[in-house]
Amino acid sequence: MPASRKASRTTRGTRQRHALVSAKKKTSTAKKNGKSTSRWSHHVMETSDAMDIEGDIFKKGNAQEIADSLKRSSERSKRRKGTPFQSAMSMLNFYINRAGRNLPKTRRNTLDQAKKRLREAFGRKP
Numbered sequence: 001m002p003a004s005r006k007a008s009r010t011t012r013g014t015r016q017r018h019a020l021v022s023a024k025k026k027t028s029t030a031k032k033n034g035k036s037t038s039r040w041s042h043h044v045m046e047t048s049d050a051m052d053i054e055g056d057i058f059k060k061g062n063a064q065e066i067a068d069s070l071k072r073s074s075e076r077s078k079r080r081k082g083t084p085f086q087s088a089m090s091m092l093n094f095y096i097n098r099a100g101r102n103l104p105k106t107r108r109n110t111l112d113q114a115k116k117r118l119r120e121a122f123g124r125k126p
Helices: 003-010 014-033 040-047 063-076 084-102 105-121
Strands: none
Touching: 063 084, 063 105, 084 105
């Protein structure tokens, strides 16, 4: 066996070590608290400095309401790092990406329309 291959087997990359450590932490924390740890995206939404948003904003039926609410929230929020447009669009994309295949097509279409309306609300080209 070549030396380079043998060395790569014995040493793990930083990413792998990090994944193992965080997996151990999650299990011990979950056992102590009795809670599920599968809601990390919820934790990100609550604690990150992205911006403060209204509760259940993405569950509203109308694309215009979603866009208006995101615009209002992004302009008022003190917890954002980028421009209001960047923060609002990233929050919408984050929700869409985390929902993945579990998002029904009708809901996905509504959220895509909300992205278009959000661009229009900020005076951006579609």
